Amino acid sequence: MSQMHGVIPRSELSGDDGRAETLVNYKVCERGDIVLNRMSAYNGALGVARQRGLVSPDYLVMQPREGVNADFLVAWLKTPRGVYEMTSRLRGIGSADAAQVRTPRINESDLRLIPVEAPSPDEQRAIANYLDRERARIDTLIEEQQRLIELLRERRNAVLSAAFGPGPSTDTTRVGRLLSVRPSYGVLVPRYVDETEGVPFVRVGDILNLATERPLLAIAPEQSHEYSRTKISGGEVLLGVVGKMGQAAVAPRWLAGANVARAVAVLRCRDASVAPLLCAWLGSNEFLRQAELATSGDSIQPTLGMKDLARFDINLPTQPHAAADLADQMARIDTLITETQRFIELADERRSALITAAVTGQIDVREVA
Template sequence: MSSLTLIGAHRAVSELLENRPKSWDVVRFKGLFQRLDRRNVDLTYEMLSLRSTGEIVARAEMGGRQEPDEASLPKYLIAEIDDLVVNPMWLIGGGIGVSRRAGAVSPDYRVFRSRGALLPRFVHQLLRSQPYLDQYLLYTRAQTTFDRRVQQPDLDNLPLPVPPLEEQRVIAEYLDRETARIDTLIEEQQRLIEMLSERRVAKVAETLEGHERTQVRRLVDHDRPMTYGILQCGEPIDGGVVYIGPSDIQGEGLSPYRYALRTTAPEIASAYRRSVLKGGDVVVSIGPAYGKVAVVSDDLDGANLTQDTVRLALRPDLVDTRFFVWALLSRQTAEYWDYQIMGATFRRLNLGTLARTPIPLPAIHEQRRIAEYLDEQTAKIDTLIAEAERFIELSRERRSALITEAVTGQIDVRGAA
């Protein structure tokens, strides 16, 4: 295949193919794979589905999937062990992989069988490597989820590097071994994150134990009672009044940024003067996305709320704001809310339940000390979690790079132990 052919439509993989080892061929996809069209007419094959990880699993393991109607079941494609399964609508998300089990897959998929020049494990790693994922993206011409399939002529003309079979075997074994090592390290860090997250929750809960409690409503300024906000905010208005909804509340007490908030018309906001915000107010999400907490920054004076958020104007003589945030985010509060909405058809927190929520109430100076302590202790844990997350990110990048280097011949793995 000439250099000119590789460049252009295949620019995501062209440079890698130009620099391949001299003993490696380059062959188009259609020269290596035969498309199959065997249907599960007698319904004897197990129903399978393709994950974005490239793993092909029993459909029942996917969970939450709408079951196909009986009329479509005989149309399902049969895939045998070592067949290549492709989801053309989700190739850019990793919808491609070699099957390790026999079964029936969606008729929207495509099933291919190697013509004999490729080892299945090598194919799996090659077609899931980053340059090829990038190439699938270049092939997509539509922007919507249901109309971005990679067309078969593009896939047919996709150039693939083809090492000698023995070298394919060595590469596949090398990648099996090395990716397993990386995956083990990633799993260890994921378990560490889980442990640290549990420790964080426990630290907050333990620190807040042993104090008398009072209801949230008793800590609120009587002149500015608890209230939810605007029922129908309407279309955004340039220069309108900004408002806070559940989706705007992200961190533990952090205020949303003004520039990121939506707006409502002044005449709509004026009908909800009761829920106007001031700097220092606490906002809590209720409804189905309940339990998120923000402390309003001073630059949001005059902002408003949606109907699924509640304003709490706390009494500074009774409760420290930061302490109050920790109390609302504690395991004790979460358990109280779970108990209150247990058995409900739709899990929603309402204004009344929030008002009755019990909150620990030591002396105000003790509240400030506890809040400072929890800020300090959770920050230490958060730093460890961030380090573990960074390790996982780097490990995944290394895993991806290693696969690319091996399947394109950038590194010679034949002497690797």
């Protein structure tokens, strides 16, 4: 098992810092023990210890019986059947006293009652060895694809930096000068209604996922009218201004009539052709730098003020086809990122399918060894 949260190697506790004495509630795990997080084992938080160490109280430490291969058993518990068996035995989901509600977790006594169909010890060992090899190959592929995504994101940032960098092909101005009206926040406390009776409502989490087939929540029409200043016509730039910065999109025309949440700013450009450029710049490192400076004093979570946003400096490209050229470059990079992320998802699915097929006998590991 790779190093798991909550597992501390004994070698790290050999000094005189007093840590060993403060970990009286921790358990000792030996090499070959099954270590399982009681609250999230069904999400894959379990494995086999590869060294002696200490385990936090949220973990179970179990020794497989003679004739049971620990790696095989862990693999079986990660199959859909194993996950179902664990989730069906979770305890602490609720209580008559709200103050006593606990995070769902599985107890050792319940875990031991899970029926497992195990082949012979030799076959278990063969399955475990096969899965080790196959998962290592898949993990290598995933790591390579993750590095590719990092490189693509670096390339994306470089394209934005080049497009919005100071120079003869850009004019320095302020965001407020690009807008026809002062940017404003949306609805503070929404009153939700059925989507068939209300006005579509855009929240921060919707900004990067706007699609006709993806339903939005709805608010009462009279409340939307009360906040008419942020009602969308289509073509505005929508920007998340609370929490994670840099989430922005140009409102599509089909969104006309919708309204936005308090954490979303509506930016109406004087020149419609500037909106795509402004939207792209809002994802750049330069915008993030200015936003970080403007929100550095926030104690709870970053909240970008509209006056601060209007004063941000932007180097706006002046070339006639700047917006189209930039959109083309960004689209190609974003497509590669999306395709790579999908490859990783498929690899994860392949890994899960291999585990299930191997431990349930759908694959004869002796033939594919």
